[in-house]
Amino acid sequence: MTEPGIPRRATIREVAAAAGVSSATVSNVLNGHPKASPETRARVRAAAATLGWQPLAAARSLRSARSHTVGLVLARTPDAVGDDFYSGFVAGLHDAVANDGFVVCLQVANDPDHERELYTSLVRRRRVDGFVLTDERVDEYRPELLDQELDVPWVLTSRLPYEGEDQSYEGEDQPYEGEVAGIAELAAHLVELGHSRIGYIGGPADLRGTIRRVAALTTALEAAGCPAPVVHYGDFTAMAARDGTAQLLARRRPPTALVYGNDDMALAGMALAGELGHRVPTDLSIAGQDNILLGRLNHPALTTTSADPFGLGHCAGQTLVAKLLRRDDAPTPLPRRHAVLRQSTGPAAR
Incomplete structure (x- = not known):
C-alpha cells in the first residue's frame, strides 16, 4: 500500500x-x-x-550486485570539509551520479589508518561500487588498494580534463595547464603591482595540489625576475592560515603580498593582518583561491582565482559512473581557472 x-x-x-x-x-x-x-x-x-x-533500488541492487552508491572519503578536518568549495563539489557529484540512479556516501577520515579502514569496509560490506578520490598525495596508496586489493573503480579529481587540453593525460607531476593558470595570472598581477616579496600559505606539503600551485607560482615569479615565494604549509583551516600569516609577517623583511591555498584561509589571514595593524591593500596585498561568495562580499573584496567546484564534482561523477556502467561517455571538461582581480590587492608598499 x-x-x-x-x-x-x-x-x-x-x-x-x-x-x-x-x-x-x-x-x-x-x-x-x-x-x-x-x-x-x-x-x-x-x-x-x-x-x-x-526501478526499485533494492531490487536493482539484488539483480546487479550493486549498491548504486559512490563513495567519497575525505581525509580533512571537519572545518575544512564544511567550506563552500566542498559543498559545491558534493552537490555536483550528487547531481551527476543521480542521473543514473546512484547516490553519494560521504565519510570523513580522522587519520590515515581510519581512512584505509573506511575504504576497505565500505567495499567489503558492499556499501559502495566505486570511489571519487580527492587530495592526491605524493605517497599515494589508494589507487593500488582499490585496484589490486579491493577491485573497484575509482576516479582521481586531479586527473580530470580541462577545456582545450589533452584528455588522455595520466601523469602525476605535470598537471593540466588549466588547473594552475589562475595562480600564474595572480603572480603576473602582483608583479605588475610592484610586489617582489610574496608569501604562499597553503595546504599540506605532501598534497600534489599544493606542490603544483607552489611550483606554478614559483615559475611565474622567477620568469619575471622575482625570488621564489616564502611558503608556509598548513591544513586549509582558518587557524592554520592565522598561524602562517603571523609567522610570515614576523619575518625581518616580511612579504608585501600573501597568496593563500583557498579563500577561507585568505579571509582568516586578512582578519589577523588587520589585528596586527596591517591595512589591506595599502600595507599588504592578499589573494585567495576558489572565488567563494564570502570573498566577494568581504570589504575589501578578495582577489582570488576562479573555480568550478560543482563542475569538478559533476565531471568526477560522470567519469566514475561511465566506468561503473562500462560506457564511453566523455565527461564535460572543466573551465580553465583564471585570476579574479578585486580590491584586496594593490601597489606594493614602499
Whole structure:
C-alpha cells in the first residue's frame, strides 16, 4: 500500500499496456537486454518516461550486485570539509551520479589508518561500487588498494580534463595547464603591482595540489625576475592560515603580498593582518583561491582565482559512473581557472 503523500509507482504491467507489448518485453528493454527492435525499445522507454516509472533500488541492487552508491572519503578536518568549495563539489557529484540512479556516501577520515579502514569496509560490506578520490598525495596508496586489493573503480579529481587540453593525460607531476593558470595570472598581477616579496600559505606539503600551485607560482615569479615565494604549509583551516600569516609577517623583511591555498584561509589571514595593524591593500596585498561568495562580499573584496567546484564534482561523477556502467561517455571538461582581480590587492608598499 502506498503511504499518504508518496506518489504510487507505475508498474511494469502498466508500462507494457501503454507501449502495447508484453511485460517480459518491457523488463528486457528496461534492463538493457538487446531482445527488442529499436522501434519497440523507443516505444517502451517513451511509455516508461510518460508514466514516471523508476526501478526499485533494492531490487536493482539484488539483480546487479550493486549498491548504486559512490563513495567519497575525505581525509580533512571537519572545518575544512564544511567550506563552500566542498559543498559545491558534493552537490555536483550528487547531481551527476543521480542521473543514473546512484547516490553519494560521504565519510570523513580522522587519520590515515581510519581512512584505509573506511575504504576497505565500505567495499567489503558492499556499501559502495566505486570511489571519487580527492587530495592526491605524493605517497599515494589508494589507487593500488582499490585496484589490486579491493577491485573497484575509482576516479582521481586531479586527473580530470580541462577545456582545450589533452584528455588522455595520466601523469602525476605535470598537471593540466588549466588547473594552475589562475595562480600564474595572480603572480603576473602582483608583479605588475610592484610586489617582489610574496608569501604562499597553503595546504599540506605532501598534497600534489599544493606542490603544483607552489611550483606554478614559483615559475611565474622567477620568469619575471622575482625570488621564489616564502611558503608556509598548513591544513586549509582558518587557524592554520592565522598561524602562517603571523609567522610570515614576523619575518625581518616580511612579504608585501600573501597568496593563500583557498579563500577561507585568505579571509582568516586578512582578519589577523588587520589585528596586527596591517591595512589591506595599502600595507599588504592578499589573494585567495576558489572565488567563494564570502570573498566577494568581504570589504575589501578578495582577489582570488576562479573555480568550478560543482563542475569538478559533476565531471568526477560522470567519469566514475561511465566506468561503473562500462560506457564511453566523455565527461564535460572543466573551465580553465583564471585570476579574479578585486580590491584586496594593490601597489606594493614602499
